[in-house]
Amino acid sequence: MTDHGGALLKVSGLDAGYLGVPVVRGLDLTVGPGEVVALLGPNGAGKTTTLLTISGLLPAIAGSVKVLGEPVNPRRAHRVARRGLAHVLERRGLFYGLTARENLRLGHRGGADLARALDYFPALVPLLDRQAGLLSGGEQQMLALARALAGAPRLLLVDELSLGLAPIIVETLLPLMRTIAHDTGTGVLLVEQHVHQALEISDRAYVLVHGEVAVAAASDELVRRRDMLEVSYLGENAL
Amino acid sequence: MTDYAFYLLLGSGAGAVIAMLGMGLVLTYRGSGVVNFAYGAIATWVAYVFYGLRADGDYVLPFPGLPERIDGGDEMAFVPAIAISLATAAALGLLVYAFVFRPLRLAPALAKVVASVGVLVAVLAMVQLRFESTILSPAKILPSEPVTIARDLTVPRDGFWLAGIAITLAIALWAVYRFTRFGLATRAAAEDERGAITLGLSPDALAALNWTAAAVVAGAVGILASPLTQLSPLLFTALYLVPALGAALIGRFTSFGVTCAAGLAIGMVQSTFVQLQVDVSWWPEIGAREGLPFLAIVGALVLLGSRLPTRGSIEIARLPRAPIARARAAELGLGYAATVAAFFILPGGWRIALLTSLIAAVLALSLVVLTGFLGQISLAQMAFAGIAGFALARFADDMRIPFPIAPLLAALVATAFGLLVGLPALRVRGINLAIVTLAGGVAIQEFVFKNPDYTGSIAGGGVRIPKPELFGIDLGLTVKGALFRPAFGVMVTTVLLVLVVAVMNLRRATLGRRMLAVRANERAAAAAGIDVARTKLVAFALSAFVAGVGGTLIGYRFGTISDASYGLFASLTVLAFAYIGGIASVGGALIAGAVTSGGIFFFATQEIVGRGSSANLELFIGGVALVAMAVLNPEGIAGALRQSRASRFLEGRPR
Numbered sequence: 001m002t003d004h005g006g007a008l009l010k011v012s013g014l015d016a017g018y019l020g021v022p023v024v025r026g027l028d029l030t031v032g033p034g035e036v037v038a039l040l041g042p043n044g045a046g047k048t049t050t051l052l053t054i055s056g057l058l059p060a061i062a063g064s065v066k067v068l069g070e071p072v073n074p075r076r077a078h079r080v081a082r083r084g085l086a087h088v089l090e091r092r093g094l095f096y097g098l099t100a101r102e103n104l105r106l107g108h109r110g111g112a113d114l115a116r117a118l119d120y121f122p123a124l125v126p127l128l129d130r131q132a133g134l135l136s137g138g139e140q141q142m143l144a145l146a147r148a149l150a151g152a153p154r155l156l157l158v159d160e161l162s163l164g165l166a167p168i169i170v171e172t173l174l175p176l177m178r179t180i181a182h183d184t185g186t187g188v189l190l191v192e193q194h195v196h197q198a199l200e201i202s203d204r205a206y207v208l209v210h211g212e213v214a215v216a217a218a219s220d221e222l223v224r225r226r227d228m229l230e231v232s233y234l235g236e237n238a239l
Numbered sequence: 240m241t242d243y244a245f246y247l248l249l250g251s252g253a254g255a256v257i258a259m260l261g262m263g264l265v266l267t268y269r270g271s272g273v274v275n276f277a278y279g280a281i282a283t284w285v286a287y288v289f290y291g292l293r294a295d296g297d298y299v300l301p302f303p304g305l306p307e308r309i310d311g312g313d314e315m316a317f318v319p320a321i322a323i324s325l326a327t328a329a330a331l332g333l334l335v336y337a338f339v340f341r342p343l344r345l346a347p348a349l350a351k352v353v354a355s356v357g358v359l360v361a362v363l364a365m366v367q368l369r370f371e372s373t374i375l376s377p378a379k380i381l382p383s384e385p386v387t388i389a390r391d392l393t394v395p396r397d398g399f400w401l402a403g404i405a406i407t408l409a410i411a412l413w414a415v416y417r418f419t420r421f422g423l424a425t426r427a428a429a430e431d432e433r434g435a436i437t438l439g440l441s442p443d444a445l446a447a448l449n450w451t452a453a454a455v456v457a458g459a460v461g462i463l464a465s466p467l468t469q470l471s472p473l474l475f476t477a478l479y480l481v482p483a484l485g486a487a488l489i490g491r492f493t494s495f496g497v498t499c500a501a502g503l504a505i506g507m508v509q510s511t512f513v514q515l516q517v518d519v520s521w522w523p524e525i526g527a528r529e530g531l532p533f534l535a536i537v538g539a540l541v542l543l544g545s546r547l548p549t550r551g552s553i554e555i556a557r558l559p560r561a562p563i564a565r566a567r568a569a570e571l572g573l574g575y576a577a578t579v580a581a582f583f584i585l586p587g588g589w590r591i592a593l594l595t596s597l598i599a600a601v602l603a604l605s606l607v608v609l610t611g612f613l614g615q616i617s618l619a620q621m622a623f624a625g626i627a628g629f630a631l632a633r634f635a636d637d638m639r640i641p642f643p644i645a646p647l648l649a650a651l652v653a654t655a656f657g658l659l660v661g662l663p664a665l666r667v668r669g670i671n672l673a674i675v676t677l678a679g680g681v682a683i684q685e686f687v688f689k690n691p692d693y694t695g696s697i698a699g700g701g702v703r704i705p706k707p708e709l710f711g712i713d714l715g716l717t718v719k720g721a722l723f724r725p726a727f728g729v730m731v732t733t734v735l736l737v738l739v740v741a742v743m744n745l746r747r748a749t750l751g752r753r754m755l756a757v758r759a760n761e762r763a764a765a766a767a768g769i770d771v772a773r774t775k776l777v778a779f780a781l782s783a784f785v786a787g788v789g790g791t792l793i794g795y796r797f798g799t800i801s802d803a804s805y806g807l808f809a810s811l812t813v814l815a816f817a818y819i820g821g822i823a824s825v826g827g828a829l830i831a832g833a834v835t836s837g838g839i840f841f842f843a844t845q846e847i848v849g850r851g852s853s854a855n856l857e858l859f860i861g862g863v864a865l866v867a868m869a870v871l872n873p874e875g876i877a878g879a880l881r882q883s884r885a886s887r888f889l890e891g892r893p894r
Contacts, residue, residue: 055436055437056436057433076441077436078435078436078438078439078440079439081436081437081438081439082439086437087437088437089433089434089437093434093437094434095426095427095430095431095434095435097426097430098423098426098427098430102423103427105420106423106427106435106438106440107438109439147438151438151439
């Protein structure tokens, strides 16, 4: 393991978007080991686009993305994953035709410990032989996370963990991100709609508005300065 | 009853071939989302390579320009020959994937179908280029001594061997897909490519591996199955591909076990038809064999509604642009006059090439309506042409209906068939429809065109088409003493002009806009108040009518027609050249006519180079050009011309 100047993920001057039209402009972002970073912002701000570009599923328009010190090649996007990046996609990216166990098996890589990944989600254990498509939404999200952890990632991107889940499940799943980062030293980059819950469990947060970073600050500071958040979500004239 | 048992068992060999090809199609589809219409052609090529190695030790190379064959001395022993042949199959599968379907993995279904047709045409043309005599009788490989199963029931055992191999293959593939990481990964990538990439899997590498495996299966089938019957270039495509597609569809392009069982069943039931003909008085003598897979396909797709599982890839729907033709009356008139003048000025060979081009342009126009405007794929365009051709013989020769009426009636008969084929298109679209039309085309060819009741005896050279005559003027191509008469050329040019103007107006009319709306998105079109079903049926009818007119022109040109005039291969090449020209515009159809095999472009090249090229080389070039076109420029030549005009315009140098 080489030294990357501390950062697992280093995004600098990134323009990201579709068919050459940038959605995100001039983004600088870092995630360090054991750190939980929240990427917040209203709908259409470019959060998902950012994550897709980081994991190479979308080619960057300009700027650079370095994961574990190496640039990402979108033509060989699967190699980034092999280097230690796990991405839980917005719609979970599960294979519904395979059983939960088969999904985990595909995520399992190297010397990773499958049992340890499952330790975080004891509710999954009795469901392992069920088809992923037959699990409930919360169970599917757990499976997606467990599958990501089964590859012992060093950097974990989670897109909209709370999408379509009951609040009570979100309340148990989100703090798990903190625990995982603490236990394994994995860096976590979290896209989240539940702003306050995300701020509670994260170290730092970026707020994206119209593709540009409006606020970047420590999470506890943002909790104290709600006005900063409200301005960035609702615009200057909202207050 | 023992008779039926005998034929059922006898059919196990053919059934096994269908089953194995079906499983190979499933393998390809699950691995890459491609329905490979060239799959039978891969089996064919490997069968010929194996034959070459065994017969005289020569390894035949498939690239024009390189030496045709590597002389390996005497005939090669069995084991090295089979190893080299299967290695060839693997290499062929990998090459086709890497150069054709990998670049197309984000392309719409039409481009993939067209590209696989291109591969099919190129490979078959190469077979004909490399092997002087293409009808071969390879030596038996599997033991074929008769085995007695019960009293009065003795059958050769090679069928059982093949069936055993097919079932073993089914079990092996099932186990690989069920238990190995490779199989799981392939299933995963088929469901969600993005999800697979985030786990560090490469959908590309998986697809390449599956293609290679499927090609090896095809090669093995080619080698093992060609001794069952005579080996001929179209054997695996015409005889086995359609039932194999049927079996794969019954297995929903997913299940190896079901596909294998369905394939075996189709082959065995087909075999009993021999006895049914004897026992059942009304049983059709011809075509029932081909009718069965057609019914299986229509049943599976249309009635049961089982269609190909969609693949979770990020598809970029980039349909060819269908511009409004901007040609003015003066330009059309000029083109018409020039073509007519050419028929009077040019020598005979040129006239024939020009005729070929004009008729091909008519057929391409029929695809402009159906594929270009409506976005539906038909692999049976020549079948409509043939229906009209044979109907014309009936009307003009037997019933003595005069010239302009008889061909119009004939084209209307084709229109009726077009409506019939359009009916499944109300429920089935895209690649599924391509399969239905392919099976339908083969069924019409076997059931109608090969039936002497409709099409005259083969010994008599087919049926006669009387010469066209209008107001006492003979419009025939040849009259006693006069060959290549310009009058016929004028007639064909006039017909083409009328159709060109009609299709141009169609594009401008409300109906044309409705078709384009249906092409873009059927649901959105319906939400905007367009009757999708009616639009589709009208488009199928119009397209079949135009193809029918083309068929009558073919009839008039040759004077006599037989089933060979409107074969399956011709249907595929019509689609190929129409796509090369530009599938979505009238200009594209005219270019398609110009570049068609035997047409004006190839003839001119020949005259200029001063060296004869063969029809097969032209087809090979056509096939390769088709693939290149599908990969590099889905808008065809017409689109490329439009683009260069547009870019010149943008640079401030208008034409």
